[in-house]
Amino acid sequence: MGNIIILDENTANQIAAGEVIERPASVIKELVENSVDAGATKITVEIKNGGVSYMRVTDNGSGIQKDDVALAFERHGTGKIRTSDDIRTISTMGFRGEALPSIASVAEVVLTTANKADPGGTMITVRGGRIEEQSDMGCPLGTVITVKDLFFNTPARFKFLRSDTTEARYIHDILVRTALAHPDVSFTYIDSGKEVFRTPGDDNIKSAIYATYGKEIADALFEVSYKDEYASVTGFVGNAQIAAGNRNRQSFFVNKRYVKSKVFVAAVEQAYKTFLMKNRYPFAVLYLDINYEAVDVNVHPAKTEVRFSDEQALFRTIYHGTSNALMSKTQRHTGSKQISDIIHREIKKEALPERHQSDITRPNPVKDHPVEKTLSRPTFEKQEPAPSFVKPVEERRQPQEESVTMKPQGL
Structure with missing residues (x-):
């Protein structure tokens, strides 16, 4: 037997x-x-x-x-x-x-x-x-x-x-x-x-x-929306303040199925390379919509491991989607800050008394002269008058007239 x-x-x-x-x-x-x-x-x-x-x-x-x-x-x-x-x-x-x-x-x-x-x-x-x-x-x-x-x-x-x-x-x-x-x-x-x-x-x-x-995470997100010929990716990624010391807050989904993929991880972290310090990992919730025939979910009974028909194309899709979200948000933030600074300066200028305003806007030929700025001493020392070889601006701008001595004519 x-x-x-x-x-x-x-x-x-x-x-x-x-x-x-x-x-x-x-x-x-x-x-x-x-x-x-x-x-x-x-x-x-x-x-x-x-x-x-x-x-x-x-x-x-x-x-x-x-x-x-x-x-x-x-x-x-x-x-x-x-x-x-x-x-x-x-x-x-x-x-x-x-x-x-x-x-x-x-x-x-x-x-x-x-x-x-x-x-x-x-x-x-x-x-x-x-x-x-x-x-x-x-x-x-x-x-x-x-x-x-x-x-x-x-x-x-x-x-x-x-x-x-x-x-x-x-x-x-x-x-x-x-x-x-x-x-x-x-x-x-x-x-x-x-x-x-x-x-x-x-x-x-x-x-x-x-x-x-929670609210802290939800208020620190950048929206991701990108599509190319291979697939489309949507979702949210976090700013640097909510980055963590591990990848537990990274979730990736393919056609609404949670998956574990090294390609997703590598693409997202490459996009964050200039935004985060070493050993800091971004928050990410990304959704990939792709043709069902371009992905194989029948790899393991747990169904969290998948294979893609073109991992290079997948990397590009995730990278560009994440990078575009980070760059657009950074540019909007920078532009808003510049506008805010300009408005703040104008408000501050209008709030000053008139006499101070005139003092600020009146040009000072001596102080504005580049040579004087080079020779000026620290403010904690007593200021000395400008050297004699530095002439006032008005004097230098007008050409000197030749002196003519008038002699009386004889009778």
Whole structure:
């Protein structure tokens, strides 16, 4: 008998979960992206103990039809693509059909959902990859997914988790970026019963930045808007005052998908090269709109790594977009400052008494003479009269007349 066997479905799901689900933040990312794909306009995320013991995601999306609820927990069960040709033009956040079965294989998942095509809602409980209960129930349109006891059956994974505070920070970071990727969706984040942030969902990027990063950041931004033959880039970059000692405040999105790209980082920091000191990194929230066929998102199950058809062209697009925003803002600031200085001088001049004004405007031939300025002594010493060889301006300007001696004529 040979040694090769086919792994059972539960074991295969746990292995797949090792790539898809690294920590509680991975669970939140997958569930929130499913809510976005369902057309939700309001998404609420609640966690406890850094998400290890409790996570819940509530949305008002389209929900899941009753006949599809159990299939959603099967590996590669998805309603977002049909054939391999669809992978080249993916517009949804998820498409692999691995998220729910991977989560359910290493935790307890309770899902309640209602779709307008069904008369009522459905509830299903899955623990360790096995369906324990499924029943009908009344619930509003949308979906609520509760995840408890993450990694309860994989202690090796559980012991590598960080503290509750650190895991909560990872969740916060991924939710901020998801909220920025979808400013048309209202996100509410609650940690241990306390609301951390809430975005308005008004489809305004700056409003989302204000809600997630605060007023200080929102008031120090330069708008980016640039388009060339390869792609278009929009968003905001920050001034030097809000630069940080790390890149945590840099978020890049490709067709509304948050990605990690060295090309983005290099292009932005090259544009800032003359604006920032060494080891200071700019604030940046940039959105790249590009043809779906020019980018490959099917690189890693986490879907944060992507490949571009022309990285040189991408670099130029990001660099010129960022550089133009910085230069135009700097020029406007310089011009405004010059105008302000002129107005300030004129106001100050008009406010002076008339006698002082005349003293200021009256020319002084001696003091204005270049030779006198060269020979003048410091102001703390007593000033001496101008040297004799320096003649007044009026005297030098008039030509000297020859002296003629008139002699009396003799009789």
